[in-house]
Amino acid sequence: MDDPRYPVGRFEMPPSVPEAERARMIATVAEAPARLREAVAGLSKTQLDTPYRDGGWTVRQVVHHVPDSHLNSYVRFKLALTEKNPSVCAYDEALWAQLPEARGGDIQMSLRLLESLHERWAESLRAMTSEQYERTFHHPDRGDMRLDQNLALYAWHSRHHVAHITALRERRGW
16 A cells, blocks of 8 residues: 555445454454554664654554544443444544653553453453444444444554554664
């Protein structure tokens, strides 16, 4: 992919996700913390503070962004599983990435948070029924979203940000 913003391609929302495909996506979500940890292994402070592309976030900001985003998604799953089409909040990820801990915090805290979050999230995802994957929430920018669609989004999101870092490492020879 030539566009460094989308190293695994742009996300395309599926109308629904078949059970076999859900299993693959759950595996991607479950493996995401290990893939992210591998992607940043051995990077120096200077490398962590390098933008993954011109005008993009630093590697450090990307690492902190992933659990921020995935925590929001996890809560959306829980709300949709326990309420009828709940309205969820959007958040300004660009502003979150400018907060002090995202700009300069130790990435280990976010890697640990992601590991714990994904361990619990993957267990929940594996236990869900096909009917539960059809449940929805209402996002202020995206409208109504099914949980299987949100799973597809976050399986993609997991690969997307790991690829930002691994592509940078390849380009720089790190």
